[in-house]
Amino acid sequence: MTLVSAALSDLRLHVVTGKGGVGKTTVASALALALAQSGKRVLLVEVEGRQGISQTFDVPPLGIDERLLVNSGDGELWGLAVDAKAALLEYLQIFYKLGRAGNALEKVGAIDFATTIAPGVRDVLLIGKVYEAVGRTDGPRRGQGACVWDAVVLDAPPTGRVGRFLGVNAEVAGIARMGPIKNQADSITRLLQSTNTAVHLVSLLEEMPVQETIDAVTELRSARFGLGLCVVNLVRDPLLDERDTDLLAQTADLEASIKADLDSVGVRATGPMVRGLLSQGRDHADRILLQDEMATELAETGLPLIPLPALVDGVEEGGISVLAEILAEVLDTPLASAP
Numbered sequence: 001m002t003l004v005s006a007a008l009s010d011l012r013l014h015v016v017t018g019k020g021g022v023g024k025t026t027v028a029s030a031l032a033l034a035l036a037q038s039g040k041r042v043l044l045v046e047v048e049g050r051q052g053i054s055q056t057f058d059v060p061p062l063g064i065d066e067r068l069l070v071n072s073g074d075g076e077l078w079g080l081a082v083d084a085k086a087a088l089l090e091y092l093q094i095f096y097k098l099g100r101a102g103n104a105l106e107k108v109g110a111i112d113f114a115t116t117i118a119p120g121v122r123d124v125l126l127i128g129k130v131y132e133a134v135g136r137t138d139g140p141r142r143g144q145g146a147c148v149w150d151a152v153v154l155d156a157p158p159t160g161r162v163g164r165f166l167g168v169n170a171e172v173a174g175i176a177r178m179g180p181i182k183n184q185a186d187s188i189t190r191l192l193q194s195t196n197t198a199v200h201l202v203s204l205l206e207e208m209p210v211q212e213t214i215d216a217v218t219e220l221r222s223a224r225f226g227l228g229l230c231v232v233n234l235v236r237d238p239l240l241d242e243r244d245t246d247l248l249a250q251t252a253d254l255e256a257s258i259k260a261d262l263d264s265v266g267v268r269a270t271g272p273m274v275r276g277l278l279s280q281g282r283d284h285a286d287r288i289l290l291q292d293e294m295a296t297e298l299a300e301t302g303l304p305l306i307p308l309p310a311l312v313d314g315v316e317e318g319g320i321s322v323l324a325e326i327l328a329e330v331l332d333t334p335l336a337s338a339p
Contacts, residue, residue, distance in 0.1 A: 008228065009038060009331040011198050013134050013191065014153045017162040018202030019212045023233040025052035025155050026315055027202045027308070030323035032153040036070060036077035037324060038331055040150035043133055044069070047082045047126040048157060054079070056315055075150075082129045084122045123168040124185070130154050131188045134196075159201065159216035166192055166199070167223055198228030198335055201303070205232060205294040217301045228335050230303040231327075232295065234310040238288045245285045254278065304333055 014031060018024035025046070032044040043066060046053050051061045057069050062081035070077040134152050139145025157165045169185040169192070191197060199220055203213040213230065220227060240248070248254070255274050262269035298305055308326060311319040 007332045007334055008198075009035065009040075011228070011335075012147075012151060012196040013130070013198075014151065014228070015156045015162075015166070015192075015197065015199040016153065016202060017156045017159050017199060017216065018231075018233075019160070019204075019209045020158045022202045022204050022209050024158070024202040025050075026056060026320065026323065027200070027231050027233060027327075028153050028155040029053060029056045029315075030308075030320055031200070031327050032077055032151075033070060033072075033320060033324040034328040034331060035151050035153070036075040037072045037328060039074040041076050041078075041148070043078050043080060043149045043152045044155070045080045045082060045130055045133065045152060046155040047130075048155075049081070049083075051081065052155065053081070056320060078149075080133070082126050084125045123165050127166070127169060127188055127192075128184060131184075131191055134191060156199075159212050162199070162216065163219040163223055163225075166220075166225060193224050193226070195226065198226045200228040200231060202231045202233055203298060204234055205291040205298075207290075207294065210294045210297055213298065214301060217303070226335070227303055229306050229330070229333070230298055230301060232298065232305055232307045235291065235307040236287065236310050238284075240281065240285055240288070244281075245288075248278065248282050248285055304330070304335070306330055 014028075014035075016024050016028035016031065018027070029044060032042050036042045044053055046062070053069075054061045057079070059067075059069060059079075062079050064081070064083050066078045066080045068076060069079045130152060133149055135143070136148040137143060137145040138148055156162050169188040201213050201216060203209045217227060217230075255271075255278060258277065259269045259271075259274050262274070295305065306327065308323050311322065313319055315323070
């Protein structure tokens with residue numbers, strides 16, 4: 001196994017993806033918070049226009065300018081929602097000096113067309129903004145001075161299209177044989193495939209998310225993207241030991257036994273009540289068995305598995321900080337790619 005980076009905390013760009021509904025925005029936010037609390041200046045970026053970051057941190061919707069979300073004392077966490085239209089106007093100004101002509105294009109609808117209809121353009125612009133943030137320095141030119149951001153965490157599109165999203169610059173570079181578009185595409189591809197970048201996958205211990213995660217691992221490895229963690233979200237602790245699980249396999253005798261036990265402590269147990277309790281117990285036992293089976297399948301990817309608990313109150317009431325504390329414990333984890 002070849003190392004992606006000496007440790008998770010050494011990465012410059014963290015790309016977080018997962019099947020829709022697994023909590024990838026929550027995990028991306030918790031990871032960014034953990035990095036900030038370790039003393040880094042971190043930028044958390046979203047590109048899908050859902051305002052998931054602002055909801056997670058309970059702040060007003062993010063705009064096209066970076067906004068401070070958390071000042072942890074030693075480090076800072078900033079947020080940014082990348083807008084494809086604004087990114088295209090900025091791109092045209094930087095590389096083609098269009099100025100007012102860019103505004104004219106917007107008025108006639110060309111900007112909307114390019115960012116919503118033209119194949120791949122939107123993704124190129126979104127990744128381009130992330131690339132700019134990773135390489136931004138406080139000197140007069142790019143590459144001069146200190147990096148503005150110690151780390152950038154990208155809340156990326158879902159696993160179903162993340163491979164195409166990250167690989168879109170290679171496609172553009174193959175079409176544009178010269179000029180600023182090709183140069184930028186080549187630079188972005190080098191960053192995404194470098195040891196400074198890792199893609200972290202978020203999954204649930206359920207059949208569909210696990211299968212989609214495994215498929216994404218295969219796709220991303222074949223495209224030479226470095227992989228980081230596999231974060232298993234919403235893990236439930238077993239409430240039953242092996243003896244209890246075996247007992248639940250019984251039927252009539254167990255129902256009578258439980259009713260007698262409840263009656264002995266003054267709880268008047270009806271048949272439907274006891275059968276309901278048994279049904280819940282068996283459902284829980286099946287759930288834990290499925291979790292174990294799915295965890296075994298994910299382990300075969302070779303990625304470090306990081307379990308995050310199912311929080312009773314969700315990410316509200318300090319829940320995001322609880323998850324950040326867990327992820328902080330693995331910041332020194334060495335990361336490895338496929339053989």
